[in-house]
Amino acid sequence: MSSTVLYMSMSLDGFIAGPNERPDNGLGDGGERLHEWTEGLEDLAQADEGDRKVLEDFLSTGAVLAGRGTFEPAGGWGGDHHDGVPIFIFSRHQPTPEYAQWPAVTFVSDIGDAVRRAKEAAGDKNVLVHGVGTAQHCLRADLLDEIQIHLIPVLLGEGRRLFEHLGAEHIELDTTQVVRGREATHLRYRVRR
């Protein structure tokens, strides 16, 4: 069965972007630090075994669900995140024309609808979930099945945190996998119900 899996690189102090995020500064000041672990991984054969395992898993997802805040600064991934899989963008607003041009990309304004359609499109593969806002919406609506954190050994100090605005109710997780990469520690959790 298809799971929604949030993939995010996060600093030990919980940030997924540095301060001063803007469309032309999508990761915030210094936020690229959190993605250095992926450098040189284009050639998976050369990758550290732990990193390769996690990246292969990432690339085996059958659909992408993200928010506009992730999609637009990334240039919409040119309409193809990986392998041409369907991309669902959760957004309350209609897309601007430049982002409405790709056949694989669908804008959906309701989070439940977005998850349902992404799961359908993914078939028996998982849905890759990206972005803070989408993650928080999914968590609050109990629509997130798994969390894959690439934990980076740095304290960013300032920026945007991944887990905020979730309310005081605890969300219990089960640790399903701990994998050390060259630099990142890859932590996988299942959201308990």
Added chain:
Amino acid sequence: MSSTVLYMSMSLDGFIAGPNERPDNGLGDGGERLHEWTEGLEDLAQADEGDRKVLEDFLSTGAVLAGRGTFEPAGGWGGDHHDGVPIFIFSRHQPTPEYAQWPAVTFVSDIGDAVRRAKEAAGDKNVLVHGVGTAQHCLRADLLDEIQIHLIPVLLGEGRRLFEHLGAEHIELDTTQVVRGREATHLRYRVRR
């Protein structure tokens, strides 16, 4: 050589206590969730191997450095944190009489002085550092050598975060150990200089 090592149980969303911390509610509402992993570990022989390794390490420290916010809600550990090792409490204020009664406990008002005296007292053992305020003071003054996080698979949602008020300068870490316990994932870092 003696290292200062911060030991803290932290939720995946970065909290070390729940909301509404008070002297009579030292871990905040629901904060005891973060310490459940230590239940039943009084008998180390029965403990999960990963948890045991980390606890033995914790108990081999030769001095304790903590703040009043940790010390007082814990009843001053009755003056003995473990094995009667010297305890240094970082505090700008003089202790109230009930907390000034134990010979192993010294109040120190300067963080640099507190670290120096705790390291001296620990000899060639490490110094166990406890508490948010003390951790943040040590990090800002570049006096923390290592960080041992017991990462708990829960999103607490609200409460007190461990890493805050550190400023925008990145603090780089090296991951030195990743150990899975029964429930917690024990992550150890060395602060890079």
